[in-house]
Amino acid sequence: MIKVHLWSGLRRLAGGAESVTVQAATVGQMFDAMIAAHPGLEPFIKAGVSVVIDGEVTAGGRNLAVKPENEIYLIQRVKGG
Amino acid sequence: MCRELSLDPLAVRLKNAAKEGTKSSYGPTYNRIGLVETLEATMAHPNLSAPLGPNQGRGVAAGFWFNHGGETSVSLQIGEDGTVGVSVGTPDIGGSRASIALMVAETLGIEYEAVRVNVVETGSLGVNEPTHGSRATFASGKAAVEAAESAIKQMCARAAAEWGIDPEAVEWVDGSARPAGENAGKFPPLTIGEIGAKMGGTGGPISGHHESVPGGVGASFGVHVVDVEVDPETGKSTVLRYLVVQDAGRAIHPAYVEGQYQGGAAQGIGWALNEEYVYGADGRLQNPMFLDYRIPVASDLPMIDTVIVEVPNPGHPYGVRGVGETGIAPPLAAVANAVAAASGARLRSLPLSPPKVLAAIKANK
Numbered sequence: 001m002i003k004v005h006l007w008s009g010l011r012r013l014a015g016g017a018e019s020v021t022v023q024a025a026t027v028g029q030m031f032d033a034m035i036a037a038h039p040g041l042e043p044f045i046k047a048g049v050s051v052v053i054d055g056e057v058t059a060g061g062r063n064l065a066v067k068p069e070n071e072i073y074l075i076q077r078v079k080g081g
Numbered sequence: 082m083c084r085e086l087s088l089d090p091l092a093v094r095l096k097n098a099a100k101e102g103t104k105s106s107y108g109p110t111y112n113r114i115g116l117v118e119t120l121e122a123t124m125a126h127p128n129l130s131a132p133l134g135p136n137q138g139r140g141v142a143a144g145f146w147f148n149h150g151g152e153t154s155v156s157l158q159i160g161e162d163g164t165v166g167v168s169v170g171t172p173d174i175g176g177s178r179a180s181i182a183l184m185v186a187e188t189l190g191i192e193y194e195a196v197r198v199n200v201v202e203t204g205s206l207g208v209n210e211p212t213h214g215s216r217a218t219f220a221s222g223k224a225a226v227e228a229a230e231s232a233i234k235q236m237c238a239r240a241a242a243e244w245g246i247d248p249e250a251v252e253w254v255d256g257s258a259r260p261a262g263e264n265a266g267k268f269p270p271l272t273i274g275e276i277g278a279k280m281g282g283t284g285g286p287i288s289g290h291h292e293s294v295p296g297g298v299g300a301s302f303g304v305h306v307v308d309v310e311v312d313p314e315t316g317k318s319t320v321l322r323y324l325v326v327q328d329a330g331r332a333i334h335p336a337y338v339e340g341q342y343q344g345g346a347a348q349g350i351g352w353a354l355n356e357e358y359v360y361g362a363d364g365r366l367q368n369p370m371f372l373d374y375r376i377p378v379a380s381d382l383p384m385i386d387t388v389i390v391e392v393p394n395p396g397h398p399y400g401v402r403g404v405g406e407t408g409i410a411p412p413l414a415a416v417a418n419a420v421a422a423a424s425g426a427r428l429r430s431l432p433l434s435p436p437k438v439l440a441a442i443k444a445n446k
Contacts, residue, residue: 007108052109056396057150059294073108 002066004030007075010049013040027051028062030072050075084422090141091129091304095120105300107147115328115392116143116302122388123304123326131322137310138422144410145302148403149214150295154207155224157185157232159287163274165189167198167228169221170209175344175405176337177217181225183333184399188229190256191273198225207292215403218333219298219394224291226398231289239283240271297396301404303327305346305411311424316439318354318420324386330394330402338404343385345408351376352409353416357432 005019014020015038022033035042051058052073058064066072083090098116105111120143123129133139156168167185171177178198186193203209210216237251240258244251250265251258257270280287308322325342332338355375359367368374393400413431421427426441 005108055109055112056296057298059150059296071110075107 002030002068002070002072004034005071005073007073009076010041010044010074013044014038024066026062027058027064027066030066031062034074044076045074048077050077090418091120091124094141094143094304095124099302111300113392113395114145114300114302115330115390116145118392119143119302119304119326119328119390122390123306123324126306126324126326126386126388128306128308128322128324128386131308133308134310136313136423137308137321138419138424139306139308140415140418140420140422141304141306142411142414142418143302143304144407144414145300146215146403146406146410147300148219148298148405149210149216150220150298151210151214151216152208152292152294153216153220153224154209154292155221155228155290156206157225157228157289159232159236159273159277159280161277161280163191163272163277164195164197165191165229165232165273167196167225168201168206169198169217169225170201170203170206171212171217171221172200173217174212175217175341176334177212177221179337180218180333180401181222184222185225185229187399188226189233189273190254215301215405215407217403217405219397219401219403220295222333222399222401223295223297223397224293227291227293228289231291232287233289235287235289236271236273236276239276239280239287240268242283243271244268297394299330299394299396299402301328301330301402301407303342303345303407303411305349305415307350307412307415307419309416309419309423311420311426311438311442312435313424313442316424316426316435316437316442318416318423318433318435318438320350320354320381320383320416322383322386323350324388325408326388326390327404327407328390328392328402329404330397331391331400332389332404333399333401335389338389339387341404342387342389342408345406345410346385346412347377347382349409349412350382350416353413353431353433355432355434357434 003021024030101113158166182196182198186196233253238248241248241251252261257272259270304326306324309318329338361367394402425445
C-alpha cells in the first residue's frame with residue numbers, strides 16, 4: 001500500500017482527507033485507485049496534477065514506479081508563477 | 082510575538098529555520114536549501130545596526146518560492162566559425178539569455194562572446210512552457226547544458242574519426258578535443274573552430290538538442306529588512322533603507338540576479354504602501370492610469386541593498402535556483418512590520434496608504 005498526501009483543493013474531493021492509501025505500483029495505478037475510491041478526483045487528475053515523490057516533482061507519467069517507502073504528494077496545478 | 086516577548090525576530094527565524102529534511106509549507110520534504118545561510122548573512126549586514134530616529138522603525142520578513150521545471154526544449158548549433166547559436170523558448174524577462182550563454186560557454190570551454198542565445202517560437206523549436214515559475218534560467222539553462230554536452234560528444238567523435246582512434250579516447254578540454262591520455266596517441270588539439278570549419282566534410286552539421294521536463298528544482302529563500310519613517314501628521318511612509326538577502330543557488334550573472342532582487346523589493350514596496358484600485362460610488366475605477374495608480378518610481382526609493390547568498394542547488398549542473406519570484410514574497414510583511422514599529426499602527430490590510438496609517442495612529446492615541 002502507498003500513502004498519497006493530498007494538497008490544496010484536492011482534499012475536499014476526498015471527503016476532507018489529508019491523505020489516501022491505495023494499492024499501486026505505478027503512478028497510473030495510483031491514479032486509477034484514487035479515482036475508484038474518490039470519483040470526484042477524476043476531472044482534476046485528468047486535467048493534470050503534479051506528483052511529488054521524495055521531494056522531486058516528477059515528469060515520468062503513468063509508468064513511473066511508486067513504492068510504500070516513498071513520500072508522495074499530489075498537488076493540484078495552479079496557473080501563474 | 083517577537084515584539085511582545087522582546088526577542089530578535091531574525092534570531093527566532095534562525096532557531097526555527099527550515100533546512101534540508103524539513104517538511105515544506107506545501108508538503109514535500111526540502112532537499113538542500115539555504116535559509117540558515119541567508120539569515121546568518123542578514124544578521125551580519127551593517128543595515129541591522131544602523132541607528133533609527135524618531136518615527137522610524139525596522140521590519141523584517143522571510144519568504145520563499147520554489148522554481149518550476151516545465152516542458153522545455155533547447156537547440157544548439159555549432160557554427161563554421163566556432164561560434165555557437167542557442168535557441169530557447171523562454172522569453173527573456175530578467176537576463177536569462179545572458180545567463181544561459183554563460184553556462185553554455187562554460188560547458189564548451191569557449192568565450193562568452195562566442196555564444197548567442199535567441200528566443201524562438203514553438204514552430205522553430207518544440208513545445209516550451211513560457212517564462213513563469215522562476216524557471217527560465219533553471220530549466221532552459223539546464224537543457225542548454227545538456228544540448229552542449231550532446232554537441233561536445235559529436236565533436237569528440239569527429240576528432241576521433243580524423244585521428245583514427247576510438248571516440249571514447251577523446252576528451253573535451255578548454256574548447257577543444259584532445260586525446261585522453263598517453264595511450265590515446267599524440268595529436269594536436271582540434272578547437273571548436275577547426276571542427277566547425279570542416280564539419281561539412283566530416284559528417285555534416287553539428288548541433289545539440291535537448292527536450293525534457295527538468296527535475297531537480299530548488300527553493301530559494303529570501304530575507305528582507307526595511308527601515309521606514311512614518312510622518313505622524315500625514316501617515317505617509319518613506320522607505321529609508323531596504324536590504325534583500327537571498328539564496329540564488331549559484332548566481333550565474335550576479336548583476337541580473339541583483340536586478341531581480343531589487344525589482345521584487347520595489348514592486349513589493351508598491352504593493353505594501355500604495356497600489357490599490359479606488360472605486361467611486363458609481364462603481365467606476367477612479368485611478369485607471371499610472372498617474373493615479375501609484376507605483377514607486379526611483380525618486381520614491383532608496384538604493385535597494387542586496388546580498389547574494391550561494392548555496393548551490395544539487396539538482397542543477399551549475400547550482401541554479403530560480404530567483405525571479407522569491408523577492409516579491411517578503412516585502413509586504415517586512416514593510417508592515419516596519420510601519421508598525423515606527424508608528425504603532427498595526428494594520429491588517431494592504432496597502433498601508435497614508436489615510437489608513439493616519440487613521441490608525443489617531444485611533445491609538
